[in-house]
Amino acid sequence: xxxxxxxxxxATPARRRELLDTAAEVFxxxxxxxxxxxxxxxxxxxxxxxxxYHFDSKESMLEEILRTFLDELWDGYxxxxxxxxxxxxxxxxxxxxxxxxxxxxxxxxxxxQKESKQLVAQERFAFLAESQRKFEKAWLSTLERGVAAxxxxxxxxxxxxxxxxxxxxxxxxxxxxPGGQHSPEEIARQYLSxxxxxxAVRE
Amino acid sequence: xxxxxxxxxxATPARRRELLDTAAEVFxxxxxxxxxxxxxxxxxxxxxxxxxYHFDSKESMLEEILRTFLDELWDGYxxxxxxxxxxxxxxxxxxxxxxxxxxxxxxxxxxxQKESKQLVAQERFAFLAESQRKFEKAWLSTLERGVAAxxxxxxxxxxxxxxxxxxxxxxxxxxxxPGGQHSPEEIARQYLSxxxxxxAVRE
DNA sequence: TAACCTACCAAACACTTGTTAGGGAAGGAT
DNA sequence: ATCCTTCCCTAACAAGTGTTTGGTAGGTTA
Numbered sequence: 001x002x003x004x005x006x007x008x009x010x011a012t013p014a015r016r017r018e019l020l021d022t023a024a025e026v027f028x029x030x031x032x033x034x035x036x037x038x039x040x041x042x043x044x045x046x047x048x049x050x051x052x053y054h055f056d057s058k059e060s061m062l063e064e065i066l067r068t069f070l071d072e073l074w075d076g077y078x079x080x081x082x083x084x085x086x087x088x089x090x091x092x093x094x095x096x097x098x099x100x101x102x103x104x105x106x107x108x109x110x111x112x113q114k115e116s117k118q119l120v121a122q123e124r125f126a127f128l129a130e131s132q133r134k135f136e137k138a139w140l141s142t143l144e145r146g147v148a149a150x151x152x153x154x155x156x157x158x159x160x161x162x163x164x165x166x167x168x169x170x171x172x173x174x175x176x177x178p179g180g181q182h183s184p185e186e187i188a189r190q191y192l193s194x195x196x197x198x199x200a201v202r203e
Numbered sequence: 204x205x206x207x208x209x210x211x212x213x214a215t216p217a218r219r220r221e222l223l224d225t226a227a228e229v230f231x232x233x234x235x236x237x238x239x240x241x242x243x244x245x246x247x248x249x250x251x252x253x254x255x256y257h258f259d260s261k262e263s264m265l266e267e268i269l270r271t272f273l274d275e276l277w278d279g280y281x282x283x284x285x286x287x288x289x290x291x292x293x294x295x296x297x298x299x300x301x302x303x304x305x306x307x308x309x310x311x312x313x314x315x316q317k318e319s320k321q322l323v324a325q326e327r328f329a330f331l332a333e334s335q336r337k338f339e340k341a342w343l344s345t346l347e348r349g350v351a352a353x354x355x356x357x358x359x360x361x362x363x364x365x366x367x368x369x370x371x372x373x374x375x376x377x378x379x380x381p382g383g384q385h386s387p388e389e390i391a392r393q394y395l396s397x398x399x400x401x402x403a404v405r406e
Numbered sequence: 407t408a409a410c411c412t413a414c415c416a417a418a419c420a421c422t423t424g425t426t427a428g429g430g431a432a433g434g435a436t
Numbered sequence: 437a438t439c440c441t442t443c444c445c446t447a448a449c450a451a452g453t454g455t456t457t458g459g460t461a462g463g464t465t466a
Binding site: 031151168190197198202 | 232233234236237291317318320321353354355356358359360363364366367370371374375377378385390393394396397398399400401402403404405
């Protein structure tokens, strides 16, 4: 007799993704640790134990939410980076793509922002560290290319600039609401205008 | 016979603040919900129950940490706002003061960033909402004054700009380490240069 | 009709959580 | 020498935690 069947792997992915979406929203709203499986089950209209028909554990839900988000994020980023644009155009495209991802995966981004720092220590979530390295490399090299090409200022600390740009983009997930008065593209445009040209009036 | 004495109020504040500092650091590192009172006690070299000689509850520790931080923050802010500087100088002073507060209250700022959104719903932490309103008013009015005086660009959404500036400043607490290679003033200078003049090279 | 699979419920499990009650050692005050 | 205060420990508590086990209604397949 083989091992027990694992509906987690083969079951219809429709209900599964539905449950992951509600779980992601509760995680984002209340925080991962403060979210009990009973709360998730409540939002899904079922009992706590029933979740374990679809998932191994609470932690595996979190992992799948973050993995799905990062996979899609890197699809977009790799496309941009592979286009071999100039440094300024690359930065514009990365920022715009980021705000689009926030629009699509608001909950996952919020979770990532809040929890990734603690999760990355666990080997189960080592893929977060890998993603962070790729992320830093992509942004830093773009900024450095821009400095070399004299389209970005050379008197600013590149690493510091990277941190500011990175944080401001992603922290937008904490206040962004899809369907609001600003589209992701409009937010990206305003943000880029601020970061590239500054908010001070030019003489 | 009067009610039991409450050492929480009258006890020597030295040990009390010491414990709050270690608690703040554990809260900042692991997150409030993920931090057990036993972990705090471990870091303080005592047992969990002993904490309750000094404090009413885990929640009251959190409240005191945030209250202490916000009190000091507004001391600095009110001084700046009372100086009646021009809009650009006010913005510069607010940013610099913010980075100094991050330097002094790194842990508290990190906690505030992570938890305030969920805490503000509880009436016990209503003072967080009040602080946020004051904060928004101070920044928005400064930005609007700058636009009116034509020192800040008028084609940017003020509210959006406010959010970007606010978030980028405070999120720095997540990567800032006191004693690092950049002083708070140096970080403020670079940040202001980026926000005011942009990172693009001027023609 | 019978066998089976899917998706859930009901009830319990072992464990961790914040918190409390009683006690005691150390040291200063009387 | 006695008392009192400070500060911590020991031991337990009730509630809440993630998870497991066995069962079952309803649809699908043989």
